[in-house]
Each structure stands twice: as structure tokens, then as C-alpha cells.
Amino acid sequence: MKIGVIGAGAIGMFVSAKLSKSHDVTCYVRRDEQRLIINDEGIRLNDQTYRVASKLFDNLKNEDLLIICLKQTHLDSALKKLSENHPDTPMLFLQNGLSHIDKIKSLSQPILIGTCEHGVLRVSDYEVRHKGEGRIYLSAFEETTKELAKERISPIIDGDDFPVIFKDDLMSMLYEKLVINSVINPITALFQVENGKVLSNSHLKEIAYNLTVEGCEVLNLDENHMWKRVQQVAEHTSSNFSSMVYDIQKGNETEIESMNGYLLNISDQELPNHELIYHLIKAKEIM
């Protein structure tokens, strides 16, 4: 299958490399510098090289599947170009949070939604390190794309060391990921520590638990189940730094608005823990 991956950050490069074993992958990037080096060197993932083509996003051509690995904060500017793409080409969106859900409704193409739990570290413009085992969960965006997601896409990109799991319930899949991110990302970003510290530092663990409970109240999820899931992801990616750690380091805008900010927006009750942690990250952003 011809697969176009939009965005070559940590997740984009990781997905491109993994899929390149059985598919014809083109990685669409913004900067010519990155395009050149990926074309020259391929993508290096854990000391192995994967041959992947790279093109500028402006030159997006038709593919059998597009996987959109842009961050929420970069999605807006890409939507117009995506909307102009071939009307039959399915698009799989792999974002954190839920802010994209409303935005991509306007697209006429068949839409799939996924979440990615792998811990991946971006080393350079063409190198990534897989630091935490995870899964890609995939769901249909609407009833009309269910067969596409379940029968035609999920089994094709699924692999032994790259499990893609179809989920029937889109929202609960997104909600689970949202809670996990809204706990692990801001805590690690605040202290610039790796994900494992969320469990190994007893005070951070206490905070993580309180954030989990509050998140579950808003989204009507089971606390015990979610607290297990949060711990699971923190363990599996314990030596990895969350994307928010890097955003703070680089002075980029973080995804806090689509995570804790989203929870605060949709909640009709007070969420003091999420509110405080939200303001702490926003405070750090403008320092």
C-alpha cells in the first residue's frame, strides 16, 4: 500500500519507519532540510535504517492512505491542504487530545482516528529512538468509516512488532488517551523529567492519582481501570520524555489546551487539580 505520513516528528518518523517494511511510505514534511536528509539517509530507528521517501507537504500527492502525525498545535494550518486531497483517500489522524475531532468534521474524505501509546524520542531530523513499547489504537470516525477502519486499514498496517488494534468505541479510546496524557505530560513537563518519575517519585504519584480521578469524573470513566492504564503507560515509557517536556524545553507552545484545557472546558464542575496544573504549564510557557 502507498502510505503518506504527514509530519515527521517523533511519532511520524516512527510510524514511517515501521510501516516502510511492508509498505511504500512517503513522509511529508515542512522543511526542505528535513526532506533532503530523509531522502538521503532514510529514517534511523534504534540503529536500523529504514528507506523512506520524503516530500514537501505542499507537494502532497495521492496515496492509498494518509496518516496525519501533526501535533494539535500544527493541525489547523494543514487542514486546508488536506481537504483538497483526493476525496477517496482515507486519512488516519493520530493526535493527542480531542481538539481535532471538531475540526476534521469538515473534511469530505473518509476519516479514521487513532491514538499512539509508543514512547518515542526524536533524536534528530531523521533519527528516532523507540523507548517504550505501546500500541496504536484505531477507530472509525463515523459509522460510515467503520468497515474501512476495521476490515481494510487496521489489518493491513498491523504488524508483529507494531500492533494496531481496532477499537469499536471511538470516544472511550480518545478519552482514555486524553486522561493518560493530561496526567503524564504536564507533570513531566513541569519538572522536565522522564515519564517513569511520575511513579517513582511518591509525591508525583499522588498528584498523578488525583489528576486521574478528576479526569475520570469528567469523562465518566472507571477510576481504577484508568489509574492502572496511566501507571501502565508511565511504566512502559519510563525512560522516555513526553512531548510536552520537549515543547517546554524548546519554548514551543504546548498541547496543554487540548489536554487539561479540554477537560476544564467540557466540565461543568470544578477541577482544581487540572486547573492548577494547567496554569502551571501556561505559566512556564510564558517564562
Added chain:
Amino acid sequence: MKIGVIGAGAIGMFVSAKLSKSHDVTCYVRRDEQRLIINDEGIRLNDQTYRVASKLFDNLKNEDLLIICLKQTHLDSALKKLSENHPDTPMLFLQNGLSHIDKIKSLSQPILIGTCEHGVLRVSDYEVRHKGEGRIYLSAFEETTKELAKERISPIIDGDDFPVIFKDDLMSMLYEKLVINSVINPITALFQVENGKVLSNSHLKEIAYNLTVEGCEVLNLDENHMWKRVQQVAEHTSSNFSSMVYDIQKGNETEIESMNGYLLNISDQELPNHELIYHLIKAKEIM
């Protein structure tokens, strides 16, 4: 008056220097190195030198007044020696928080309690910089020491550029200081920023307000009044770093237990903001 100041941290040195203009001050310290340099150089406060004697705390002799400027975390080990001091010598305690209140009940000497709002920066073992105008509030510990506090001590150590103000209500004086400290200290310590950032960073200001409101609920203080007081102190000491900033920097135990920890202990309701900020500082302590 012969005044002994116990502890030569920022506040101890500042108080010693200020009082040395009209009084015979001896600064009691733990380390011989600091004793020697204060005896040789005096105390330097904002480029002026104040002649102050220094002795080791173990050699505590009788004075007309003792001012105890030790931190809460260093108070326990000094209490025995203090209890053996002359039974008539009044002691003025200048600590943050309220943890000392229970401890010093065992002393038979006349006790006064004070709070210090000056922003003072310790530069070295004998140098301090006065960075924020403030006041020393002074109160009687018990009915029996009221006349002593109001008539005999407060007017004597009061000075034009060193105002000492007698307060009738001990607990409200301590409570006000506790709220101010429990807001400004942990926020500044978390980000290692000066006090002014609590107001100039809009997100930190939001957090400060929420912490103030929660603190007032526990201690039954007026929110509007306290929010004004918090802002006042943050403004007056805007270029100063709180003691907790230095404790974190030096890897010392912070006074979080006697501040936010104290509020959490005495409250019969949830204080999510103070609880989260408490755990954030404890998390930072053990990093």
C-alpha cells in the same frame, strides 16, 4: 539594650544590623567560620557596615532580649539550650508558619511572637541585601506577656526605617503571614523565580489567588483583605527570592510542612490547591 539574635541567616543578619544602630547586639551562630567573619567584618547591609558582635550559640549568655531568627526546621535542636537561658529574659520568635507555637509553650521565659515581612537576600556569611520594604509585627504570646510586648519591647526596638508594630491579636497576625507565605513561597520555589513573578505572570497570579482563597477558608480570614496583603508583599519584595527558592536550590528541607502542610493538617475540608502545591514542593525536594 543588650540584644542577642539567634541565627544569622538573611533575617537574623538584617535584624542584627538594623538594631545595632541603637542597641548592643550579639549575633549567635552555629559555625565558627561565620562567627569569625562577623566579628572581623561586622554585618554588611546594602553597602553599609554595622558593627555586631558574634558568638557561638553554645556560649549563649544573658541578654536583655533574645530574638530567635532560626527557621522552623532548625528550631527543634535549639529549644533545649534556649530553655536553659535566664528565666527572665524575654524571647521574641520570628518564624514563618505556626509550627513553633506548640513547641515553645514549654519555655518558662516570657515569650513574644513576631512576623517579618522584609524581603532580605543573604549574599554571604556576613552580607545581606534589603530588597523589599516590610514591617515586623509583634504580639504577645499570652496575656501575661502583653504589657511586655506592647509597652516595653515594641517601642524600644521600633525605628524610623525599621518599623515594629504591635498587634493585639496574635493568631490573626500569624494566620495572615501564614497565608502570605503559603502562597508566595511555594510558587516562587517551584519555578525558582523572584516574588514579583507571582503577580507579573498572569497564570501564577491566578494560582496565587486560588491558594489565597483556600487559605482564607481554613483560617476564617477575609479573602479580599488577604488577597490585597498577598499582592502588597509580593510587590514590596518583587525583586527578592523567597527563602524556599534558596532551600530548593541548596537541596535543603523546605518549610512547606509549616506552611501549606500546616493548613492541610488543621483543615477539615479538602484543599486541592494547597495539597497539589504541597506535593509539588515535596516532589522537588526529593529530586
